[in-house]
Amino acid sequence: MPTHAPNRLAHETSPYLLQHAYNPVDWYAWGPEALARAQAEQKPILVSIGYAACHWCHVMERESFENEAVAAVMNTHFVCIKVDREERPDVDQVYMEALHAMGVQGGWPLNVFLTADARPFYGGTYFPRANWMQLLANIGEAYAGEHRAELEQSAARFVEVIGASELEKYGATVATAGGVSDEEFKLLLYHLGLNFDRERGGTNRAPKFPMPSIWRFLLRAHAVTGSQGALDQAVLTLREMAWGGIYDQAHGGFARYSVDGDWLAPHFEKMLYDNGQLVSLYSEAFQVTAEPLFRDVVYDTVEFVRLELTSEDGGFYSSLDADSEGEEGRFYVFTHDELREIMGPEEPLFSEYYNCTAEGNWEHGRNILHRREPDADFAVHHHLAPEALAALVAGWKQKIMAARAGRVRPGLDDKILTGWNALMLQGLTDAYRAFGEPEFLAMAERNANFIEQHLRQGPRLWRTFKAGTAHISGFLEDYALVIQAYLSLYEVTFAERWLREAEALTQYALDQFFDPAETQFFYTDSSAEPLIARKKELFDNVIPASNSVMAHNLRRLGRHLGRADYVDLAAAMLAQVQALVVKEPQHLTNWAALYAAQLHPGPEIAIVGHEADAFRAGLNRQFLFDTVVAGGTKMGALPLLQHRPARPGHTDIYVCRNYTCLAPVQSVAAAQAALK
DSSP: OOOSOOOGGGGOOOHHHHHTTTSSSOEEESSHHHHHHHHHHTOOEEEEEEOTTOHHHHHHIIIIITOHHHHHHHHHHOEEEEEETTTOHHHHHHHHHHHHHTTOOOOSSEEEEEOTTSOEEEEESOOOHHHHHHHHHHHHHHHHTTTHHHHHHHHHHHHHHHHSOHHHHTTOOOOOTTOOOHHHHHHHHHHHHTTBOTTTSSBSSSSBOOOHHHHHHHHHHHHHHOOHHHHHHHHHHHHHHHHSTTBOTTTOOBOSEESSTTSOSEEOOEEHHHHHHHHHHHHHHHHHHOOHHHHHHHHHHHHHHHHHSBOTTSOBOOEEOSEETTEETTTTOEEHHHHHHHHGGGHHHHHHHHTOOSSOSSGGGEEOOOOOSOHHHHHHHTTOOHHHHHHHHHHHHHHHHHHHHTSOOOOEEOOEEHHHHHHHHHHHHHHHHHHOOHHHHHHHHHHHHHHHHHSEETTEEEEEEETTEEEEEOOHHHHHHHHHHHHHHHHHHOOHHHHHHHHHHHHHHHHHTEETTTTEEOSSOTTSOOOSOOOOOOSOOSSOOHHHHHHHHHHHHHHHHTOHHHHHHHHHHHHHHHHHHHHSGGGOHHHHHHHHHHHSOOOEEEEEETTHHHHHHHHHTSOOTTOEEEEESSOOSSTTTTTOOOOTTOEEEEEEETTEEOOOBSSHHHHHHHHO
């Protein structure tokens, strides 16, 4: 039970903010009330940023924010503001960049000290209680005393750095029109490959993040160049992740990252944005390789999301916590004695399969389930028929899940974020393309309808939905990812509604976010609350940059609608960053995928006739890069469908490039031959 009276955060909907609602700290949420108080009292501001599934955020709360003595110092010297980075990525983006300008590696919790007018002068991440107390006292005294002018000068310098455009900051030079080339693309691939771990997959550093954008790009690079090396590295990475502890072997779903270089020990929180993108990645990899492991990962991860992260009306929740019972990963790991009790006489074989030991393969004698070889090899080594091993594994998973059912579950962050929902929606459309599973499409359509009903307001999007209420104006990420998902939903259903919704959202983004001076989009709406800098997001990270996603959207939507101006704008956006893409591709792989598309453009496909849906499903089973697909049972108004009437008893497939089409064919096999 709470031991303190509630503070202002008790009135918020964010689970992360509500976690701090009974701290003795006099917290504010980010907003005009806190900023006005700082100005009126000329107090420095402490902004503490985190998210509900963040392990070290919980640690710092327990050690410091729940402590009366610490809270007293914070309340005396500072106006204290708590921010959920998932609700307010704009605030997080600005002050994370300030931390980088200070020469500090970023992370969460992010704790930044600001002047009374919200300019940053010092910051860090996690601080142990004693260090935190000393820092609070030092900064409080310095700001109130003779050193305030120095802190104000530091803040002015950091604001100047933050205010510089990303293109200026990184010395980007604009490429000439039509400047893509095979030679430059080979150089891009070479630079990207310098960072690969050739033994365990991923990149050659720890901790290891899944980084879906990198491996999706390699599938595209393989598609346009035939590079076996690109495909091999992608397949190696996907296999090692699927075998590793970063993947929940019993229930599906991926953790946010692995703390080691072997994908063994995860940071156990499961985030919606990772799992949505990884469903896309493994679905596409299955289309290319037909690897059964990849199919299993998709089906199990979608089932995990359906069971654990789906609201009654089709929205997707944000995350599951890393911690339970006050310990990181406690829900997921087992001692040898626990496994013997759960598995009985099958424990030795189970432990060999999942690489569990009597001493434990992780902390405190506990084991993280992980694999090291294909099922076929394990079956041979243990003289088992493949179907017998499959039955054993299915039974083991049920026993592990039954054991977990008696444990305290990790906390759920049940806010619904628009952009993250769109990533899961995109994942479901990609899974439906690859496997034709009706449940995947049903989940996708239900989620799209949820977005329309709860997260739209006319032409605008909200950022977040919780407890029946949507609030916070959408950011470019939300628009870009919803547009992307709606385009994909159109292409797997031929329901023109979704294409028109994508068109309307694109127009709003062009009106409210676009900066013609740099041919890129701002992260915030022109009508949004002004911060100390209005930023653009250019670098692809765990989630691709909102600008790179918008560039892809403009290219796709322009081809669907016959809008050459959209296609040209996408090319101009790439030209702004092209030199950086070639030089530093590991940070711009979604841009690199656009480079591949412009270098080797894919076709447009139109399907018209009574079997349009069946023909579309047949074509979708293969990996089609930079391909737009339109269709219906009759001639339509869309450019690709105009002047193409349905013929009684026939279904015609038109394969086109730049709106110049081959003669129509009447079978999926013939269309596949034409595509080659």
